[in-house]
Every structure is written in structure tokens, then in C-alpha cells.
């Protein structure tokens with residue numbers, strides 16, 4: 001069963017799809033030209049099977065979206081969703097966000113979603129966390145002034161770490177921190193992981209972070 005699944009994934013991903021950007025470095029600085037309409041571009045890193053980004057792209061047809069997922073076996077699920085129900089305002093990248101600074105130009109992205117990022121709980125793994133200062137330096141370059149970063153997690157350690165790294169970074173300020181998203185009035189599109197954790201009764205921690213304006 002598992003082997004069949006892997007084979008299916010390989011076959012699907014060996015095709016060329018107009019919504020999968022196989023070389024995400026070349027469009028750096030000109031992503032807007034890849035969408036039919038030049039609208040602000042929002043980015044999700046670690047989209048998993050793509051429930052959140054496909055639903056969000058459907059809900060906001062006047063915005064453009066890009067989703068990055070590094071594992072092909074998971075990425076194939078969002079590809080399947082796009083084959084079933086194509087969305088002109090969504091592009092997909094199967095790559096590691098480690099190289100995100102090579103993929104996007106300065107101020108090219110209007111907002112960023114970090115949904116249930118891997119918490120990498122061990123201290124020696126901190127460099128891999130998507131809210132590590134190394135990544136924040138990269139986000140500060142690719143985000144426009146006043147761009148909002150929306151972070152959701154069920155992991156309190158990762159939440160606290162992210163709160164501190166964003167708060168300590170000179171290019172960001174924390175607009176909102178919420179300890180139980182489901183009980184808030186925040187308009188929310190859920191992710192696969194979120195549904196799972198909510199069913200288990202776990203609170204979802206939420207951060208809204210703003211990129212500071214750069215003054216010349």
C-alpha cells in the first residue's frame with residue numbers, strides 16, 4: 001500500500017504543471033508576472049497537504065498566494081487538490097524554505113503564514129525552527145513594510161520561542177498574541193494539523209507580527 005502511494009506520488013510529480021514552479025529561484029523579483037492578475041502575494045511556508053492555502057486562495061480571489069512544502073510525499077497532496085479544483089491565484093513550490101532568500105526579491109511578499117511549523121524542540125535543533133532569527137532576517141527582506149506574519153501552533157515551547165525571537169528582532173513588532181484561537185473572534189481558516197489538535201482539545205496559540213516600516 002505504502003509503496004503504491006510513493007509510486008503514485010513520483011508519477012504525479014514527474015509531470016509539468018503550470019501551477020508548480022520547479023525552479024523557484026529564477027522568478028525572484030518578478031513573481032507578480034507569473035500570476036494572471038497582479039495582486040499582492042501571500043506566502044505559506046510548510047503548507048503540508050494544502051488545506052489552508054487552497055481554502056484561503058478560494059476565499060480571497062483578489063489576492064495571490066504561493067505555498068512551499070519541502071517533502072514531495074506531502075507536496076503531492078496539494079498538487080492533487082489543485083488538479084481537482086484549479087485556482088489561478090495559487091502557485092506551489094516543492095523546496096526547502098532554507099533557500100527562501102534566493103527565491104524572493106526585496107519586498108515582494110505582502111504577508112506570511114507559518115502554520116504548525118515543526119517545533120524542533122531540542123536546543124541543538126533551534127537553527128531549523130522557522131522562527132529562528134536566521135529566518136527572520138530573510139523574512140524581513142522579502143516582506144513589504146507593514147506586512148503581517150500570522151503564526152499558529154499547538155506547541156507552547158515553539159510559541160514562546162517565536163514570541164521572543166520576533167519581539168527581539170529589530171524589523172518586527174508583535175501586534176497580537178492569543179492563547180486559545182478557537183475561543184477568539186479571529187476569522188480563521190483551519191489547517192489539517194489544527195483540526196487534529198482541536199479535536200484532541202488542545203488550545204491553538206496564535207501570533208500576529210508586523211514588519212516595521214523602513215525609514216530612509
Ligand SMILES: C[S@@+](CC[C@H](N)C(=O)[O-])C[C@H]1O[C@@H](n2cnc3c(N)ncnc32)[C@H](O)[C@@H]1O
Pocket residue numbers: 045046047048049068069070071074095096097098115116117118191192193194
Ligand atoms: C507539522 S506540519 C504542518 C502542516 C500544515 N501547515 C498544517 O498545519 O496542517 C509542518 C510542515 O512544514 C513542512 N516544513 C517544515 N520545515 C520546512 C522548510 N524548511 N521548508 C519547507 N517546508 C517545511 C514539513 O514538511 C511539514 O509538511
